[in-house]
Amino acid sequence: MEVSEKLSEKVANQIRQDITRHKYQTGGKIPAEPELMKLYGVGRSTVREAIKTLTMTGILRVQQGSGTFVNAARQNETIDQRLQRADFDEINAVRKLLEDEMVKLAAKNHTEKDLEEMKRCLENRRLAILAEQRQACVDADIAFHLAIARASLNDVLADLYQSFTAVIREFFSKRETRGLSHFAMSHHLHEQLLEAIKNKKEKLAQQVLDKIIGNNY
DSSP, X not given: OHHHHHHHXXXXXXXXXXXXXXXXXXXXXXXXXXXXXXXXXXXHHHHHHHHHHHHHTTSEEEETTTEEEEOOOOTTOOHHHHHHTOOHHHHHHHHHHHHHHHHHHHHHHOOHHHHHHHHHHHHHHHHHHHTTOHHHHHHHHHHHHHHHHHHTTOHHHHHHHHHHHHHHHHHHHHHOSSXXXXXXXXXXXXXXXXXXXXXXXXXXHHHHHHHHHHTTO
């Protein structure tokens, strides 16, 4: 079941990207199920689940007897609603933009108190991985990055990132419903990031961050 759900999410993301690239036009009809199955190399149930997901988020509209259509962009859509239907690459790109500036400023502006908070969060993350406590690991990971945001001394940037953490939590819940493999594999990188910030090495901190973001895939 878990594999099937992940496959349907992958197809939903592919359809979403094809809409963004104007392969399927706003207001226009997307191909019927048999053609979608061929296009994306999946079975009927996977296509139907992907369509259901995109319909629930308002991207597609199913019209009985006529087919499935691409909805027009909603002018009054809030940023939270827009983020809910963003694909992984969009989320990762925005996260990189925010955190790239965060780690640079944190390396320059952090206090000893900031470093202590980062160390505390990172230790909690390590212990949660060892204890295989997934939710505690998610909380500690987000707290660590929030501590970096606050150490930047840019309140607007920190507030933006705090708002964005809701999207990151949602991503984590979809990426890894069981197990902690991604968190465990990137822990040494988080330790390197802390060291780079502590030693005021801005460029190194950004380079390590790039590896952490890249590890999300």
